[in-house]
Structure formats: structure tokens, C-alpha cells
Amino acid sequence: MRSEIITDAKYCLASHIRYREVAGEGIVLDQRKAELIVVNPLGEQILKLLKNKPTFSIIIDLVLEEYDVDGDVLVADVKEYLSQLETAGIIEQRHD
Numbered sequence: 001m002r003s004e005i006i007t008d009a010k011y012c013l014a015s016h017i018r019y020r021e022v023a024g025e026g027i028v029l030d031q032r033k034a035e036l037i038v039v040n041p042l043g044e045q046i047l048k049l050l051k052n053k054p055t056f057s058i059i060i061d062l063v064l065e066e067y068d069v070d071g072d073v074l075v076a077d078v079k080e081y082l083s084q085l086e087t088a089g090i091i092e093q094r095h096d
Contacts (some may be wrong), residue, residue, distance in 0.1 A: 004083075005055070005056060005082050005086075006039045006067055006088070006093060006095075007055065007056040007057055008055055008056070008057070009055065009056070009090050009093040009094060009095055010053040010054065010055055010093070010094040010095070010096070011050055011053065011054060011055070011056070011059070011082060011092070011093060011094070012045070012050050012051075012053045012091065012092055013050050013051075013090065013091055013092075014089055014090060014092050014096055015033070016030065016031045016032045016089075016090060017029065017030055017089075017090050017091075018031065019048075023040050025044075026038065026039040026040075026041075026044030026047060026048075027038075027039075028042060028047065028090060030089070030090065032089075034041045037090075041065070042067070042077075042081075043081065045062075045063060045066065046059060046078065046081065046082075049062060049072075050091060053094060056078070056079075056082070059078060059082075060074060060075055060078060063078065063095070
């Protein structure tokens with residue numbers, strides 16, 4: 001089931017997830033499943049941002065500062081990525 005991305009919610013890593021950079025690559029460790037996931041550079045940047053519990057809009061603004069991409073394309077791609085991460089239990093929405 002696909003998660004709905006709420007643009008004013010704050011996003012953070014789930015409590016059982018650890019994120020690290022190892023040898024220049026972003027690595028996600030799911031401690032419950034004992035799984036490692038390697039992420040691409042955009043995924044790495046988004047996961048780094050999550051330590052500050054940003055809203056969707058803040059994520060978009062910060063990524064647009066780094067990448068020369070169409071804003072509408074980025075919004076769609078980041079919504080899809082966050083939805084996949086949330087469905088996989090890697091991130092959570094906060095409403096505080």
C-alpha cells in the first residue's frame with residue numbers, strides 16, 4: 001500500500017533505522033530486518049536532511065539549491081521516493 005505524502009508533516013528516520021556514509025556511499029541499516037540498502041546521491045542527500053525532521057517543502061527547497069532540475073519533476077520524484085521509504089518502514093511522518 002502506497003503512503004500518502006503530507007507536505008506539512010515532518011519526516012524522520014524510523015527508530016529502528018540507521019543511516020551512515022561508508023566509503024562515500026549512503027547506507028541504510030534496517031535493524032529489525034538486518035538489511036543494508038545502498039542509496040543513490042539524491043537519496044543520500046534526502047536521508048541526511050531527515051536528521052533535522054524537515055517538512056516536504058523544506059526538503060524540496062534544499063534539494064533545489066543543489067540540483068539544476070525542474071521543480072515539478074523534483075516534487076514528483078521526491079514524493080515517490082518518500083512514499084517508497086515510508087511504505088518500507090524506513091521513514092515516518094511526524095505531526096508535532
